Amino acid sequence: MSSIWERAQKVMPGGVNSPVRSFAKVGMEPIFVESAHGAYLTDERGQKYLDYICSWGPLIFGHSYEPVIEKVAECLRKGTSFGLATALEVEFAELLTRAVPSLEMVRLVNSGTEATMSAIRLARGFTRREKIIKFAGCYHGHSNELLVATGSGALTFGSPESAGVTSHAVQDTLVLPYNDRKAVEKVFAEYGEDIAAIIVEPIAANMGLVSPQEGFLAGLRRVTKEYKALLIFDEVITGFRVAYGGAQELYGVIPDLTCLGKIIGGGFPIGAYGGRKEIMEMISPLGPVYQAGTLSGNPVAVTAGMETIRLLKQGHVYDQLQSKGDYLRNGLRQIAKSKGVKLQITGVGSLTGVFFSEEIVDCYEKVLKASKELYQNFFRANLKKGILLPPSPYETIFISTAHTQEDLDGTLEVWNGVLNTWK
Numbered sequence: 001m002s003s004i005w006e007r008a009q010k011v012m013p014g015g016v017n018s019p020v021r022s023f024a025k026v027g028m029e030p031i032f033v034e035s036a037h038g039a040y041l042t043d044e045r046g047q048k049y050l051d052y053i054c055s056w057g058p059l060i061f062g063h064s065y066e067p068v069i070e071k072v073a074e075c076l077r078k079g080t081s082f083g084l085a086t087a088l089e090v091e092f093a094e095l096l097t098r099a100v101p102s103l104e105m106v107r108l109v110n111s112g113t114e115a116t117m118s119a120i121r122l123a124r125g126f127t128r129r130e131k132i133i134k135f136a137g138c139y140h141g142h143s144n145e146l147l148v149a150t151g152s153g154a155l156t157f158g159s160p161e162s163a164g165v166t167s168h169a170v171q172d173t174l175v176l177p178y179n180d181r182k183a184v185e186k187v188f189a190e191y192g193e194d195i196a197a198i199i200v201e202p203i204a205a206n207m208g209l210v211s212p213q214e215g216f217l218a219g220l221r222r223v224t225k226e227y228k229a230l231l232i233f234d235e236v237i238t239g240f241r242v243a244y245g246g247a248q249e250l251y252g253v254i255p256d257l258t259c260l261g262k263i264i265g266g267g268f269p270i271g272a273y274g275g276r277k278e279i280m281e282m283i284s285p286l287g288p289v290y291q292a293g294t295l296s297g298n299p300v301a302v303t304a305g306m307e308t309i310r311l312l313k314q315g316h317v318y319d320q321l322q323s324k325g326d327y328l329r330n331g332l333r334q335i336a337k338s339k340g341v342k343l344q345i346t347g348v349g350s351l352t353g354v355f356f357s358e359e360i361v362d363c364y365e366k367v368l369k370a371s372k373e374l375y376q377n378f379f380r381a382n383l384k385k386g387i388l389l390p391p392s393p394y395e396t397i398f399i400s401t402a403h404t405q406e407d408l409d410g411t412l413e414v415w416n417g418v419l420n421t422w423k
Ligand code: HOZ
Pocket: 018, 019, 020, 021, 056, 152, 153, 205, 206, 395
């Protein structure tokens, strides 16, 4: 009988259902997960790993979190999809609009890609303009117009511009360097009246982790207001991750539209976009911007998301995650310094980036200059010791509340050993 990996390659492109799950770039077979609990994954061979991928962000409380699972189990018995409205969705929309400063109204969809794609259409419909600005290295899902100079899997596999995307589809997408306010102002001075929106990850988390420089987000807010363009925050990763109200709460910059996903589904497929009422009322059935979905707002994802968000509101989750993140980053910084390894460690709260580079990494260009090969070595050495990092430097390391002090200390011990024999 052939191995799962052999079977997978015969029936799925690259043996996976999303490129980031492939370990091809690190010269390995993917991990086929059998089960996961808390901060740990077990693969089909029975090998256990401390997981720093956390499903790429949704699992802020770790895997199979009992309070969420219980609510979902209750919900399943009542039906899994109706294709009709529910009181549950209303309650969830109320919860989201109370939590995220920019949301007056919200529309649920099924993924982050759908959320960003729909927000762009809405911005164009509302402003009656066609051009959009995105930043190099930001990844907003895989819709045609946003698949330009992207990070994440597209960059890992060497296709930041995808085949199959027509030049027509991206002719109105202007790509600028992240953290470069001047470049934004210049483009607005030239095309300001034609620009519908800027879409940005307020903390870029798909090219490793790159934080916004002081004043960058506020600058985007100012220039979009001046030219009556919309500012869209893609908070699919940062929403409910870096603060209860997302990066917009953390930095005090309120966009016109916000895209959400990941955490708001509590481990189930979901997405959402929302913002000012006058903009959201452009969406069908109220307005002329069409967008729809059979499974949108399905009770299972909504139940898991609602319980997750309720639990996030209680307790001191964000303080806890911030200290865990700082502990890991500071620990690694000290280890690297003591061994003379040139590392840049970036991070906000439970999001961390590791770049093998001598210079500060604050934009796509510098991300590309950091050593991909050294990161890949680091990944492989960690995996051998049971620590699962993202298999690409163009992704982010995630911590959940399930990562214990013991887990973090164990990780630092491994990093100390790995960097001991470095060079
Ligand atoms: N944003 C996620 C990784 N950067 C997406 C996960 C995926 O592409 O499968």
